[in-house]
Each structure stands twice: as structure tokens, then as C-alpha cells.
Amino acid sequence: MNTYPALLIVAPLLAALFTGIFVWIEERLCYPIAVLGMLISSFSAYKILMAVLSAGVIHYRHAGWAPPMGIEYRIDTLNAMVLLLITLIALINLVASYKTILVETPDRSGSFITIYLLFVVGLLGVTATGDLFNLYVLLEITSLTSYAQIGLGDKDRGPLASLNYVFIGVIGASFYLLGVGYLYIKTGSLNMMDVATIISTMHDSNTVLVAFILCMIGVWIKMALFPLHVWLPNAYSYAPTAVARVVAPLMTKVMVYVMVRLMITVFGFDYIFSTLDLSAAVVWLATIAILAGGLMALAQKDLKKMLAYIIVSEIGYMVGGAWLGNTTGMTGTILHILNDAVMTFALFLAVGNMIYVCGHVGFDNLKGLFGRMPWTMGGFVLAAFSIIGVPPTCGFFSKWYLVLGAFEAGAYHFAAALIISSLICAILFFRIFEIGFFPEPSDGDDHAHAHHEPAVMVEAPVSMLVPLGLVSLSLIIVGLYSGTIVNTIILPMLQ
Amino acid sequence: MHWPIDMIVLTFVIFCAIAAITVRDLLATAILFGAYSFMMCLLWAVMGAVDVAFTEASVGAGVSTVFFVAAVFRTSRRTKD
Amino acid sequence: MEQIISIKPLLAVLVSLCVIPILVSASKQPNVREGWTFCAGTIKFILVLSMLPAVLQGKQIVFSLFEIAPGAALAFRVDGIGMLFALVASFLYIITSMYSIGYMRGLDEHGQTRFVSFFALAISATIGAAFSSNLLTLYVFYEILSLATYPLVTHHQDAKSRVSGRRYLSFILGTSIGLVLPAMLYCYHVTGTLEFSTAGIFAGQLSKPAATVLLLMFVFGFAKAGIMPFHSWLPAAMVAPTPVSALLHAVAVVKVGVFSIVRVITGIFGVELLASFNLGIVIASIAAVTILVGSCIALSQDELKRRLAFSTISQLSYIVFGVALLTPKGLLGGIVHIGMHAFGKITLFFCAGAIYVATGKKYISQMDGLGKKMPITYTALFIGALGVIGLPPSGGFFSKWYLILGTLETGHQILMLVLLLSSFLNAFYFLPIVYKGFFGTPPDTQEGEPVKMEEASFCCVVPLVITAIISIVLFFWPDVFVDLIKVGLGI
């Protein structure tokens, strides 16, 4: 049992290194090694979740040193859930994107897989770690690999989008590092639990306040909260399919996780909501983020860009929920980390299939897509419903908790923004559905159905459809079991 | 009391930094940036961080500058600001 | 109240859902596909029917699936009112399936597999809504129904259906997300439960202004009930093929809207609470306005289906009106009208469709003298019209009778006048169709020429005959419905 937390990280890391070597010797071996590594990692994540559920928090001491001196993995139900989420999404995406990797990076697919695995390692490490500085290092791995992967995307715009992402990403990470420095100068420690116990006695210190603000700004930049979001749409929409599919659902969500972790574990609710009283301002910011993200999405003419702005809006949900200052809102945020990851993943899987078949996903290229790619569109529709918040897909249930939390906190503007955002998403997606459902507008309306030929099906390959099907079905399953998830995973951790 | 030394070097560091971002030739920027890194390395050595200083000397003043020059060689020296 | 735990409600919901993959896989063999549709419909009806005796004995059948939050689970509970609705919907589904075979094949429509699949999904959602034990479950199925009917409404995939589909969704989805969802969440926030109970869930936790706002949000939010001003999706949705209009826009969809309002009034607020706040009269007035305005607009419509649509709008408000009276008789009349109106109106829609299939005519002004060509259809049309107007010998009379008794119980005589006036209007816009059909002269035929029978196909005619007959039967034996309602309301 006790090796699983290490195995979780080491398996994909070793897989990455072996693929890094085999790229030069026998490139065909790379893909199986990568899948194997991710399988082991997923299995470990599953084992960890089970262990945490039965036996409580797991501690793993790297290099065998006790926490404040060494680096410790401290895995509670929240980490365990996010870890399982990351490994599963990464694994499924690896399977689903095999063909797109071959198409989009033909002469360097092996190295691409290596860097993909390192990206996953970074995400896993960020999630599992209990050390503030270790988090920074892994954050940088994640960022660096995502810069590289995004730069590999669109030949014309990819590098520029990626370079802009580098600038903003570095500022974000540096702000976080500075925040850790400010904490360190006051506490002399880097372990989260240790720091938490020390700063619990210095709530009136302005250094801790500045540290908190710096950490939050850093994390917000990385997660693209509204005024700091400018890098995201370009970066996500010019990335290669395989990357967009995993970066979009995971990167921002993991950063939300980091925010939640800092808020819950390091600074503590008491400090944030009793001593500081910044809640109202941030919830307003989140409200604006939700609406602005939605409105900007309305202005887009490209499906990928539109989804990117929807992500900006969804981040507003999670930040707002976390800052409402009550358990219900925080529950909503954590549940939404899970749900949003799954539904964004499903959306991008579907979009990836469309790109694989149609080339690009400008709105004008989607006409009659329901006829041509019924299965892909089926998955897309389910995911879209989830984003809109149609029950019984999972998006509805996290929204449920978020709105309830808003009512509890008296933040009616936030609740209103959530509802309006649902409506905006409905408009956004039904616009797509309309384009996809109705063939070219014809002149003779009365006889329109006379010349409907059955559309020729040009579906994506099975290896891309099955993952999409699985993920979109899991949207409903996760939705139906959200009560169980809340009761067994989220609430025990918040108390 | 090394604070006077420290302060003098720091002042140099800041000068180099300002110069590096204001000079209108990227090659000069590269060299000034190397000087900046070297000053920084000195500063850290003064503060007793020998390992960090060593690293900065080899990386910041060494390899980074080489990368920088190589990149300038492959792009352009021209800059408007 | 005795409760039986049984999986039957879930099965009844799932049957037509499970059959969808089979339908899709059988898309190349229409007869197999239709066979499965019938099969699923029949099993569903039998399942619903098998629960009837227990419900009539005053028991409730419950089944709980997933607990989303404390007090808000996905759960089913079969009581009298839900049973009534489920019976009507599942029975008419079988009839409509038969009718749609005749209609869709008669017109050689495209995408029939898609059509039957979404039809099955829609009926699943309807039954689910009927059996919901709390507001959350009701809302879930309400939303599924909204979305499942979109491809049905826009079935023709032309510019006109695009516009109508847009209007349909923006009204239905906009109101349910924008009004019902916040209202529901607020209820949950205040009370911590959403379970329907006859005493209501607010135990004095609600002030009158808050109650008023919430109630209005619910009544307008369930836009499927077609309360003005959120009614205009219904005429727009008439671009759909007639079976859709018939089952969904006379029975399932609109009745789910009304049913939801009934549930909210009787199960969430509770009759006593609303009576003590005197809010019934507010809703009743809104419904009264819709009744009258709807009828007046119906008078001016020339397209038969649009006239039926406006008639539906006005008739739906009868139900809301009856329930809003908050008296036993009013409640009884209102709820029984769900069933009575369903049979009457579906007959009318079937007739409209049959006329369109047989002659291609959509406008009333073109239908002079058609009754001689299609005597069966026109006879059914007449019976259906009687049912909607509320004249004996049709079931509609029965519900109108109770409604009028209900208004007398409240002591607001003016409300009774509304009902009477509306009945006259109903008669005005229906009877001329029948009259002109039988006694008018077709514009393009010579006097004295022998008239040929031109009925629609067998599959089209049989269903409308059946529904017409049942409409009459219900006049003589309304006992099952009445008993169910009495059990459901605990009167």
C-alpha cells in the first residue's frame, strides 16, 4: 500500500524517460510504454483513493525524512479525487489521441508523448504534494511542457500564443513563488501543515496578508481568472488536438485545486473570511468573470475559441464558489472541479474528432454535422448539456451547490450570474446545434424535406469514438452519483 | 559588516538591469544581461550563497548569454525600444 | 399513508428509454422498429396499469434512486394525480405510435428513426415527471422533455422549423432555467427539502411577498403550461409533424407544464398556505385572462393546427384555474381536465393530421364540405370538439361541471362567468368547422356530384376513432379518474 503515492508519480515519469530514450532507438515502443505508465499510475490513483476513503489521510515521506525537513505527500480525499481524475483523463486522452498525434506531429510523435507524460507528471505532483516549494517546481514542469506542447500547435499562431503564455505564466508562477517567500520569511517553513500551524498565530501580520494576495494572484493568473485570462483563448485554441484535450480540462482545474488547497489547508477559512473579509470583492470579481466569459464566447466564430471563453466563464464559477465563505459553496467548487474537468474533456474530445475529420471547426464548417458524425455529435450534445447545466448531467449538480452556497452567503448577484451564464451557454450551444442540425438553408421551404438525402457518415475512428462515448456517459453517471461524491469525498474533508 | 559592498554591487546590478532593457541593440542587451548576471552572482557570493553564485556564474553569465547571442544571431539585432 | 417500495415506477420510465438503442439499430427495418415501439409502449402501459389497484387503495408506490443532497433525491412516488397523468400519457402513446406510422409513412417523412427514438425519450420523460416524488426529480424530467422534443419540433429541418425551434427552446429553456431553477433552489435553501407533501414544505418560513414572487416564478417558469405571456412557443411548435403536436403538444409536454404547476401548488406550497395568503385568486385571474385571450385568438386563426394550439393554451389555463381556486371541487375539476382534455384534444389533432394526410389541406377556409369525403374523421372531430367545449356526452362536460362548482364554492361569481363565456367562445371556433365540413360546399366541386370517400389510411383513422370513443366513454364512467384524484388529494 505505502508505495502507491510514489508509484503514482514515478510510473509516468519513468515511462517518460524510457520513451525519451526509445525515441532514438525504436520509436514504435514509445506509445505502449506511455500507456503502460499511465495504466500503473491510474491504478495507483485508484488504490490511493480507496485507501484514503477507508483509512483517512495518507502521508508519504519522500527520501524518508519527516515533514518539515523533507518533502511529504499528504493525500486526503480531495487530492485523491483530483489525482484519479487526472490519471484517468490523461490515460483516456492518450488512447483517444493516438491518431491525432500521428497526424499533427508526424516526425516527432515519440518526443511528443514524452513531453505529454511529463506534463501529466507535473499535474499529478502539483496535486499530491504537501510542500509549497515542491508545488512551484511541479507547476513549472507543467507550464514548461504546456508551453512546448502549445507551441507545437497551429504552425502560424501556435508559437506566438505560446510565447505570450510563457510571459504570463512566468509572472503567475513568480508571484506564487514570491508569496511562498513571504510566507517563508515569516515562518521559516515550507511544509503546508507546518506553515498553517505557524501562521494561525499571526493573523494580523501584513506580511502574511501580502503573501496570501501574492499566492492568490499567482494562482489566478495561472488559472486565467477574468482580467488575467488574456493568454488562455489563443493558447488553447491553437494547441494541437491531443494537447488541447488534456490542457483544457486539467490545467485550469488543477490550478483551482491549488487555490482551494491554499485556502483550506494553508491559510484556513478563519483567516480568509474572518480576518480579511475580502470575500465580497472576489465574489463580485467572479461574477464579472462569469458574465464576461460568456459574453466574449458569444462573439466567437470558432468552436475552439468559444469553448476557451466558456472555460474562462467556468473558472468564475469555481473561484466564486470557493470565496463564498461557506461549506456549500466550497462543496460546489470542488464538485465543479470534477464535473468541469469531465465535461470540458468530453467537449474537447468531440471537437478533436471534428477536427480530425473536418480539418477546422469554424462555425461555417460545421453545417450538417449531425448527419455526418452522429456519434461525435451525440457526445458533444451531452457535454454541452452538462455545461449548460441540464439535469441529470453532472454540470447541473455542481451548479446546484454553487447557487445554494450563494443563497446561503446572500450573494444573490453570484447566483444570478450562474443562472444567466447557463442561459448564455444554452444560446451558445444551441447555435452550434442549429448549425449542425440544419443543412444549408434552401430556397424552397415547403419542399425542404423532399430533397433530404441521407447524409453520408464520415465518422472518426473507433479509437476516438469509444473514449468520447465513455466520457460522455460518465457525465451522467457522475451527475447521478454526485450526492455520494459529496458525502464521501468532499464533506469529510471540509470538516 | 558587508553591507557597503553589498550596496555597491546592488547599485551596479540595478544599473545593468536598466541598461539591458533600454539599450537599442539586442546584442548589447545580451552582453549587458551577462554583466547583470555576473554582478548578481557577485552579490550572492557576498551574501554567502556560494552554490547559488556558482550556478548563476555558469548559467546566467555563461550559458544563458550564449543562448541569447545564438538567438539574436538567428533573429535580428534590431529593436525599437 | 401506506407506502410500497417497488421498482415498477423506474421500470415504467426506463422501458422506452431502453428500447431506443434497439430502435436506432433497427433503422433499416421500419417494421421491426415500429414493432419495438409498440412493444415498449404496451409494456409501459401494462406497468402503469399494474400499479393502478394499489394506488386506488390509497397506497403510494415509492422508489428512490440517487440522493443528490439531503432532502433532494432522484426518487419516484406514484400517487393518484401522477397515476392519472401517467395512465393517460402511456395509453395515448400507444395510440399515437400507431397514428404516427400512418402519418409519417403517408407523407414519406425523412429521419423516421430519429423521430421514433426521440418520441420514446420524450414519453419516458413524461412518465418520469408524472411519477416524481419531489420537485428536483420533476425538474430533471421536465428539462429532459424540453430537450428531447426539440428535434421533434424541428423535424423538417427547414428555415421555418429553425425559427420555431429557436422560439420553442428559448421560451421553454429560458423560463425553466431562469425562473424555475432559482425558485426551486430558493425553496430548498429555505426549507432543506423539495419533497411534495399535501401540507406544503414551508412551515411558516415564508412571508407573503416572498411566497407571491416564488409562486409567480413557478407558474410562469413552467412555460410548458402556456400561461400568457409565455405561450407563444406553442403555436410556433405546430410546425412539427402532427403526431408530435398531438401527443406532445396536447398531452405530454403541455400537460407536464400544467402538472408541474399543480404539483407546486398542492405539494410545495400547500393549499392551506396559499389560501391563507389569498394567492389563489391571483393565479386564477392570470389563468382567466389566458383562457379568454387564448380563445379569442383561436377564433381568428385560419390554420387548423394553430387554432387548436390556441385552444390548447386556453384549455390548459382551465386546469391551472381550477387548481388555483383551491377548493376541493375546483381542484378535482382542474385535475380531471388533464385527462378529459387530453382525449378531446388529441382527437382533434389526429383529425387535423388525417385531413392533411388525405387532402393536404391545412387551412380551415379550404375545408368546406370535407365532411362528406371524410365522415369518420369529421364525426370524431365533432366529438372531440364537444369534449373541449364541455358539452355532453363527452368527458369534457364533467370537468367543466366541477370547475363551475368550484367557482361557486369560492364565491367569486365573476370567475364562473369567465368559464361560461369561454365555453361559448370554444363553441364558436369549433362548431363552424364541423358545420361547414358537413354542410358546406367544396369550392372546386359541382353541385350534386357524388362524393367519394377519401379517408386517410387505416393507421390514421383507427386511433382517432378510439380516442373519440374513449372521450364519450369518459362521460359515463369518469369514476377511475375521479377516484384517483380523490386519493391523490386526500379528499
Add this chain to the structure above:
Amino acid sequence: MSETLALIIGKYNYWLYIILMMIGLYAMIVKNNLIKKLVGMNIFQTAIILFYVSIGYKTHATIPIIKDSGHGDGHGGGHAVIHAADYINPLPHVLMLTAIVVSVATFGVAMALAVRVYQRYQTLEEDEIRMRLTEE
């Protein structure tokens, strides 16, 4: 007066690092040339490193390498007792070694991206790139 001097001596290092960092940040925001932005980025990062190293500094202490460690005997037991006050805090140094490596790695990747951008647009000036993008 001496208090002010003490304050300045006590804090100037932190102030100067802030100045340095703001120079970097300013360059990143305002400069038009991508390479200049990169330089700003690097100045920004080194300023943070300076900050950490400053945290680690301790007066009257020497570099964190144990003198007189007696590795002649091979068991490490024969050395004098180590006083924490004699040595500078090694932890920030460790952290900053990592940070330097991260910054050079980022710098390398950013340079590679800059070369790619130049290949595509034949310029590194942001406004010119933007002009080309709108032309297309």
C-alpha cells in the same frame, strides 16, 4: 538618525530587490520587443532569487559548508559540535538553485519560441506582428 540608518541597513536589500523586480515587470509589460520582454522576465526571476538569498543571509555566519568535517576518519564522528549560528541557512540556497534552473529552462524554451515566431513573421516587434496578423 541612527534608527533610520538601522532601518535602511536592515531593509534596503528587500527594497532594492523590489525595485529590481519592478524593472523587470515594467519591461515585460511595456516593452515592444519580444526578446526585451524575455530579458525583463529574467530580471524579474533573478530579483526573486535575490530576495530568497537575502532571506537566507545571516550576519556573523559563514557559508554553509561544514568546516573541519574530519572526513579523514571516515565516520564523521571526530568533528567539533556544530553551532547553527555559525552557518548560513542552506535552505533558501537549495530552493534558489532549483529556481535558477527553472528560469534557465524557461529562458531556453522562450528563446526557441522566439526563433519560431521570427521565422514566421520576420520580426520580433509586437506591434509589427499584430499588424501582420490583422493584414492576414
Add this chain to the structure above:
Amino acid sequence: MRLIGFIIVCICGGLLLYGTSEFPDWGDPASPASTHLSNDYIEKAFDQTQVPNLVTAVLADYRGFDTMFETAVVFCAGLACLLLLRDYSRKKERFYRHVPTGVILQVKHPEKKLPVGTEFEYMDKDWVPSDLIIKNVCRILIPFIQIYALYVVAHGDFSPGGGFQGGVIFGSSLILLAISYNLRTLVQRVKEKALGILCALGVLVYVGIGALCMPLGGNFLDYSALTRIIPWDPHHIRAYGMLGVEIGVGIAVMAVMVVIYINIASEGRHDEGL
């Protein structure tokens, strides 16, 4: 833009300055940072690890997990440069010099090649006559630099330095080769394939040593578990472990630095550079 930038900078600076007001004085031995953990490290590290250079001890042992990822970051950077820049297409034109006469030939057809040997030699497009002094000085210097690099790696336990610095120095010696001669010389001496494998291999050495500890009964990177397979001198086992990972770091960093340089300097074509 300038104004906005200035305002943002002022706000950030103000925020940071506000935070400094409670800082302990610079160099204050009683500050929390110098007392809480650092005392533990200073007093125990040597006893526990037998490594006098505390920075190395903390770097490679207590926080060895960080350092592993630091190495992985370097590996990422190398791989990223390779992925982003490597260009496998051949260049259109090539230049050759006829050695005896000094005549320069331009070959425009990508397929046609001249035999390179004593008579012809490749030539860079931006050719400058290479200086004899520079070439010879570098030729003499490079081996010493490399020896020094190895010393820095190996002696990281006792003096400033370690795998990272040593690797960078070794890498820069190779870069010096490329600069003083030309890129092609470097590429011919050190094959791209070898560099690519070394990048990953270096990190693999690190991770491998860490992972090796797990089946031996320790936690990940817990070098004390290695006593099972390295029977001699259990007292110094942690120092050996650290040396092992430092060597891994050195290999990886060396290879990555060269890879980055080659790819940037030649725009990924590996033909001609600075």
C-alpha cells in the same frame, strides 16, 4: 501602455513594500527563517548524511524530490527546444570551399553533394575566416574545462558545486567547441542521437536510483535503503546516493545545454550555427 504598465508596477511594488514592513532585518540571526528549519538542517545534516556541503545535503537528500523534478524541468526544456525547432527538411543551398584554391562553390540542388575530404570542405553561409589563435587556445582549454567540470560534479559534496554546475560547465565546453570551430564539428563529434539519449538517461539515473530504493524497502529516494546492494560503508551510504544522483544531473544538464544551443543556433537544422 506605458502608463498602464507604470501603474501596475507601482501597485505591485507598493504591495510588496507594504509586506516588507514586518520583515525581520536583513541578516538577523533570530529571524524565523534562520531559526525554524535551518537550525535543524545545519545541526543534523552532517550527522545524518556525512556530506559537509549542507546545500548539497539538503538539495540531493532532504529535498531530493525537488531536485529530481528540477532535473526533469531541464529535460523538458531540452526536449521542448528539440520539438519546437528541429527541422528535418534539408536546406536548399549548400556552400563548399575548395581547400587548395580557396574558391567557394554554391550548390543549389539539395540532392547533389560534393565529396567532402581533403579537397572540399563544408562551409557556413555566414562564413568568417576562423582565427588560428582562437582555435588553438580553445583546443587546449577544452579538456581542462571538462576535467574541471568533472571535478565540480564529483566534489559537490565537499565544496560549492554539484551536478548542475558541473553539467553546465561540461556543456559549455562543448559549446565552446562549436563556437571556436563551427557547429558541424560539434555535431559530428557528438551525435544528436547520443545527446538525446543522454538527456533522458541522466534523469533516468536520478529517478532510477530513487526508484531502486523502493523495492529495497525504503521510501522513494531514501538512499539508506541502498545498503542492501552496496554493502560497504553503510555510514556514508547517503553520500554515495547523492553522488549517484549528482552524476545523473550532470549528464542530463550537459546534454540538454548542448541540445538547446545547437537547436537555437542552427534553427533546428543542425548544419551551421554561430
